[in-house]
Amino acid sequence: MLKRRDFLRATLVTAGALAVPACGDDPEIIAPVLDDRELTDGAEFFPQSIASGDPRPDSVILWARVQDGEEDRELEVEVATDAEFTKRVALDAGQAKVKALARYDHCAKVKVRGLAAGTVYYYRFIYVKGDKNYVSRVGRTKTAPAEEADVNVRFAYVSCQDYIGRHYNTYLALAEEELDFFVHLGDYIYETTGDPGFQNTTGRGVELTDVEGAIALADGAFHAARSLSNYRELYRTYRSDANLQKVHESFPMIATWDDHEFSNDAHGATATYYDGRTDETDVDRRKAANQAWFEYQPVDHGDDFEYDPGAAFPGDIRIYRDFVFGRHVHLVMTDLRSYRPDHLIPEGAFPGKVVLDEARLVEELGDIPEVAQPYVDIEGYSDGIYASALAGAAQAAGYDAAEVTGNISVAFINQVVAGVNEGLPEDMQIPLIDPLEQGLERGIAYLDLGKTSMHSSIGSRYFTVKDTVDIHGAIRYKETQGASEDVMGAEQESWFLETMERSTATWKVWGNEYCLLPLAVDLSANNVPEQFKRRFYMNLDAWDGFRNKRNELLERLVDVGNVVAITGDIHAFYAGTAGLDGDPTKKIVEFVGGAVSSAPFREMLLGQVAGDPVLSAIPGAGLLAAGIDSVLTSTSTKVNPHLAHANSYAHGYVVVEANGDEFVVDMRSIDPTAVKTDYTARRGDLEVQSERFRTLAGESDIYRDDDGTWKRWDASRQKWI
Numbered sequence: 001m002l003k004r005r006d007f008l009r010a011t012l013v014t015a016g017a018l019a020v021p022a023c024g025d026d027p028e029i030i031a032p033v034l035d036d037r038e039l040t041d042g043a044e045f046f047p048q049s050i051a052s053g054d055p056r057p058d059s060v061i062l063w064a065r066v067q068d069g070e071e072d073r074e075l076e077v078e079v080a081t082d083a084e085f086t087k088r089v090a091l092d093a094g095q096a097k098v099k100a101l102a103r104y105d106h107c108a109k110v111k112v113r114g115l116a117a118g119t120v121y122y123y124r125f126i127y128v129k130g131d132k133n134y135v136s137r138v139g140r141t142k143t144a145p146a147e148e149a150d151v152n153v154r155f156a157y158v159s160c161q162d163y164i165g166r167h168y169n170t171y172l173a174l175a176e177e178e179l180d181f182f183v184h185l186g187d188y189i190y191e192t193t194g195d196p197g198f199q200n201t202t203g204r205g206v207e208l209t210d211v212e213g214a215i216a217l218a219d220g221a222f223h224a225a226r227s228l229s230n231y232r233e234l235y236r237t238y239r240s241d242a243n244l245q246k247v248h249e250s251f252p253m254i255a256t257w258d259d260h261e262f263s264n265d266a267h268g269a270t271a272t273y274y275d276g277r278t279d280e281t282d283v284d285r286r287k288a289a290n291q292a293w294f295e296y297q298p299v300d301h302g303d304d305f306e307y308d309p310g311a312a313f314p315g316d317i318r319i320y321r322d323f324v325f326g327r328h329v330h331l332v333m334t335d336l337r338s339y340r341p342d343h344l345i346p347e348g349a350f351p352g353k354v355v356l357d358e359a360r361l362v363e364e365l366g367d368i369p370e371v372a373q374p375y376v377d378i379e380g381y382s383d384g385i386y387a388s389a390l391a392g393a394a395q396a397a398g399y400d401a402a403e404v405t406g407n408i409s410v411a412f413i414n415q416v417v418a419g420v421n422e423g424l425p426e427d428m429q430i431p432l433i434d435p436l437e438q439g440l441e442r443g444i445a446y447l448d449l450g451k452t453s454m455h456s457s458i459g460s461r462y463f464t465v466k467d468t469v470d471i472h473g474a475i476r477y478k479e480t481q482g483a484s485e486d487v488m489g490a491e492q493e494s495w496f497l498e499t500m501e502r503s504t505a506t507w508k509v510w511g512n513e514y515c516l517l518p519l520a521v522d523l524s525a526n527n528v529p530e531q532f533k534r535r536f537y538m539n540l541d542a543w544d545g546f547r548n549k550r551n552e553l554l555e556r557l558v559d560v561g562n563v564v565a566i567t568g569d570i571h572a573f574y575a576g577t578a579g580l581d582g583d584p585t586k587k588i589v590e591f592v593g594g595a596v597s598s599a600p601f602r603e604m605l606l607g608q609v610a611g612d613p614v615l616s617a618i619p620g621a622g623l624l625a626a627g628i629d630s631v632l633t634s635t636s637t638k639v640n641p642h643l644a645h646a647n648s649y650a651h652g653y654v655v656v657e658a659n660g661d662e663f664v665v666d667m668r669s670i671d672p673t674a675v676k677t678d679y680t681a682r683r684g685d686l687e688v689q690s691e692r693f694r695t696l697a698g699e700s701d702i703y704r705d706d707d708g709t710w711k712r713w714d715a716s717r718q719k720w721i
């Protein structure tokens, strides 16, 4: 807040200056034009334009980057309540001039304080060079309303903006909205330059100048950012997009990161490109990613924070934080990537290995669960003939012979032996083990969790068997005293829960990176091979991978009441609830928003099925992936009754309007075929669909706008009523 003394000084030094109180006794000062110096268009010096972020009732962060050689630079900042800058805010010296340091890639950030609440401001940066005053574009921003203000809050949220061969038509439409701010839930950049697994390889692209500093993947077919130079170049490229610039020039952003700001499906400082073939922990790479994020995102990290490349990760930068927008919205942004542990099922796990033997299951569950499968001690069983057969077949079957030891799944042994037998004359063939043989012990092997091959994300992060994963996850959680699912880290978790519990706002909005609501598919009645007639989790990289922790958090959040999770990551629009184990009526509402431009979930699934040797061999797997929304919302399998709405094929964004009574979301979607075309010059041709949902204060139900009447989702009948 500007003090009375500063106010006097400011008015005195500007001869004839006039103080115009913005509203009530707010101490903000507005001065008329301080000088009429000539301004020159500075587009060439501001190639990423400008941005604002983290609005609070009295402050906002303004961001710019100046590009002019290697030297440190200085920028002047101007803030006004009109776009013509005739009513300028008097800034103190520390805010009116800001350094654009070479060590931060000439990015400049300033926290402008002493502003009036709930007020639109315009801002621009001026780069003085020689006798010229080069000016940036004019940005518009808005402070948060006062905490006690009884006002509607209107904001949008977005995620996942892959740039490669894809256009930001989503932002073209979003820029036309009337918003207080927008939330970015992560994947602001993608660290790879064209991973054919999910990215386009044609159309506009990203070139990494420092190729030596990058990670070459697929024998150099594409690269992943590793050096600070690489990550900076990604931000510069993404921020060169005119539609993204337009959105930043129009609204303040509140951002968190997900995985791709560092590395796909990452945990902490560990990447997953090689699926367990090598340890991909790289703290320097993580810190380079974090530093670039610090430089390029208009985030309020607290007073005087500067990124220190010498600081240890995690702890080098804290990004979880919260915002209050009047009486009705409290936005709590988390960091679900920096502190979380590895996935439950290692990508490099040997499918045949038994993780829970019979004795352990009986000890933990009191009985052998139905899903347990027979196994044998491979060295001791049948004079070790199966041990030799498996060791002999190891290379061809894609695993290490050294793994063939201890308890091995009978189903796995039989798969390998059947393969070996194919090449042998009948009298030399090895008999398969009868799984019903008397005396065989039963347990859970990686195969039973969904792992069909070594070094694969399928059966580890994706497409895992629900019933066995539930058992394995619960036992791991108990034996590691919660460490196996410590998603937030102790400090963030207590901050998160306390912030939620102390909040007095109507809506406690959780800016959540990945899907909270369970997403399973049930193939037991499908025409697929026997081993696939089960229930599968789609994605253990999301909260389904942390279901015990999720339940623990939900127990507290359900009591808080009026908690709504807004989520990105999965490239799909979903409306649903996440409920307590055993009592799904105790739940919180989640609205998941589709990707700005990244391949929609359905498209990614089709690619995964086609690219996986096991999945692609299943007849009808492609059709199942193509029909994923009906598989997810099926009323015959009833596997996700909490999922009220699913659209896994479109791009777009979500607009929220919240007040003391309701939290309304408008899912604005764009057909995926539009993404390869830039509609900037033909906006009229771009179609944006709208689907509206809401939840009411004091409830945790979801309603859909059905041509003007609100229908409620009845999960027990899986119907809108």
Ligand SMILES: [Fe+2]
Pocket: 159, 160, 161, 187, 260, 569, 570, 571, 598
């Ligand atoms: Fe993404």
